[in-house]
Amino acid sequence: MTVIEHDNLLFHGPDWDFGTIQRIHDAVEAIGVGELGLDVYPNQIEVITAEQMLDAYASIGMPLFYKHWSFGKRFALHESSYRQGLMGLAYEIVINSNPCISYIMEENTATMQTLVIAHAAFGHNHFFKNNYLFKEWTDADGILDYLEFAKGYITRCEERYGHAAVERVLDAAHALMSHGVHRYPRKKRPDLRSEERRERERQLHLEQTFNDLWRTVPTKGAAAKPQLSEERRRALLELPQENLLYFLEKSAPRLQLWQREILRIVRQISQYFYPQRQTKVMNEGCATYCHYRIMTRLHERGQISDGAFLEFLQSHTNVTRQPEFDDPHYGGINPYALGFGMMQDIERICTKPTEEDREWFPDIADSGDAMAVLRDVWANYRDESFISQFLSPHLIRKWRMFHLVDDPDRPELMIEAIHDERGYRRLRRSLSRHYDVGWSDPDIQVIDVDLAGDRRLILHHHVLNRTLLHKDDAQRVLQMVANLWGYAVVLKEVEPATGAIFQEHVAHPHETLF
């Protein structure tokens, strides 16, 4: 009897080899796909060392990336804190690509590898493949090819125009990265694979149609251009525009082609990461919930030993720990804890609802099939909508949440809501807003520019809650915008309701830079 039980175990002790990884993957797949009904991209699991993990950290986790000093800075930072033992490394990094690449560290024990495979190669993978935001905004098939192209393109630019010139464009583009996304779908889906071809064709066309004679053709002189109405002018430039990088790429009058292309590259990458920023709680919640279910099931089936299961529980509880607000370790709400808590709560509502749940969640209470509900949730929500829909009174009470408001006009901090009947909905609404990137990122838009006149670019920051921009940073970024734009730029911080202007920043371009 014992012999059979032994044979059933996937591994003994902490050591593992590639055979073990394969067995683990197959067992996890049997549960993940077979029992939980996950739908995943094919997996590609790559074993790496700690140093390579640090490398990957530096380039936002991507296996290949263009070169920039800020990545070197990040690497130096991580390296020194890792060497001093201030920071542990993540157990894994997973990339939203097809096949889905998961990096696992060679130092991990066999249990940890099982956890990592369940978490990343199935949990995250399912989320990447099925969530509507990722489907809409990212191109898992093309991302690696595109990064390859981006890297090559920027290297060629460096060779041709010099490191300093490329660095200046990249610096500026990085500063605007969070304002370089389209928040609403456009007509055409970005097809990353055709990007390279498009760029090559454009270049080729320019070279083929180049004719020096055109330069010598006398112009008609200043032909009186028809005065465009202000409305028409804005419409032509697609104003107002909140995607600053897009606007600069398309409309900045003095940029070279290659500079536009670099802006485009940074914009595409920013867009690729946009869904990740909006789904942190759900993504981690999904992965954590999956690994928890899968590990528990493996243990029930006798495929991992009691010892391994305890080891797993130890790191699982570490990850999903939520310190209370007065704890010295408190650093905001832990997305793993919140996500996992909510997923488990949904499972509870589906299987063992209370009267309250039936009242709050009539659609899913008593549905019985928690996985079907969760799969639907993972596919169709983002953090903001997920929380505003599914944060239950039960969980609010369990976490003992409260809403604190800091209004500088009042001498004291106010408690606006706590976990009681009056507070549930208000708490839920406020929390969900915290996860709305449209709300948490400052809302900055290109409002107007007179291309025929002084070409002064006018940006507005729609101030929310009377919180202005960080002044020093805003001035620096604005300087970069001015350099890209080539003419003066003004940024007004405006109260959207009244139109009152709180503050104005102005920057003039350095003529020498571009």
Place this chain on the structure above:
Amino acid sequence: MYIIDRRLNPGGKSLANRQRFLRRAKAQIQRAVRQTAGDRDITDLERGGEVSIPADGVREPSFRRSGEGGVHDHILPGNKRFVEGDAIDRPPGGSGGAAGGDSGEGEDDFRFVLTRDEFLDLFLDDLELPDLAKRRVATVETQGLRRAGYTVTGSPVNLALLRSMRNALSRRIAMRRPKSEDLLRLQEEIDRLEEQEGPSERLTALQLELEQLQLRTKRFPYIDPIDLRYRRFEPVAKPVAQAVMFCLMDVSGSMTEHMKDLAKRFYMLLYIFLTRRYKHVEIVFIRHTHEAKEVDEETFFNSPETGGTVVSSALREMQRIVEERYSPDAWNIYAAQASDGDNSPNDGATSATLLRDVILPVCQYYAYLEVGSDSDRMQTGFINHKTSLWQTYETLQVEGANLAMRKVNHRREIYPVFRELFRRRDAEAGARVP
């Protein structure tokens, strides 16, 4: 599913990023390196290490809300006693409320680790060896090999396959060596004729032709020894700049451990510097009391000696060694002398003459480092206290010899003095080159 083992992939993927980062923050890092170097041991210097630079220079700005002003709200877990409508006093200090730490990276210094090479590069970056003009002349030749066309003889490893085959091809064409497909076609034709018709006139003619062609094939082989070409290598003399460094030190009783320590630091610094400028550096240690001796490093720094002080003995020893082993035509000669400044009264003139007429003309650079004790640092400003050796050398310097002299009392003065001695003198260097 695929499992890929990436552990053997070459590391250092972000090396290029790192170089860009160092270049970006070069000025600040350099300043930091200088500062750290001051309070470090030389062995530490060799190791590289942590530096910290102001975070401002490598800031990545973005449009973000400032933490001050405006209404902030927080959802916090772990309520214990609050009820709705409670007012809480603001926590002292932060105006941002309970979750004030979300302003991204701190504004304090940015700390990171430099490798040894990076550290030394930055540390020695703007230093230059004085009088490098001679370096171009004073070279030693080593033999190296260089590709030089093709040859008809050679060893099989150097066979130039492409060139040989090309030769063979042109020879075969020139000699009209029958092609194998022609032979094959002929043979087939003959076979067919034999089968179908039996002997005929045409058959014999074809057979004859085939025979001739085969003969020709044999006579002109596919590849022939005369086709072969070998890559030829030519020995060339490669100039290698090399340097010898003479360390002269007074080890008489008056030199305390502290002084020796100062001297040692200086020598090590000089050594590190020279090894980065020259491929090949040799060091000669000469210590002297009233007589001089060439010793190894261990003895030089450690074993005690007693006796009087006669500086010229060391100079003579150096002269002997230079004549014997280091011809000034082939070597860049540097000398650094450390002493507490004592010299026997009747030796001053001898030393001066020796130095002026023999030593300085063969040297690229002669540095004299006067080491004092920690305590007499105070006096230097007020009392014009000059040691006998200092006075001797001063007269030489006035005459315009390439002699540098500095006085050092404390460990932390070593680096500034060193930097001063080897500061890049652009204007002078420019004048000297033509």
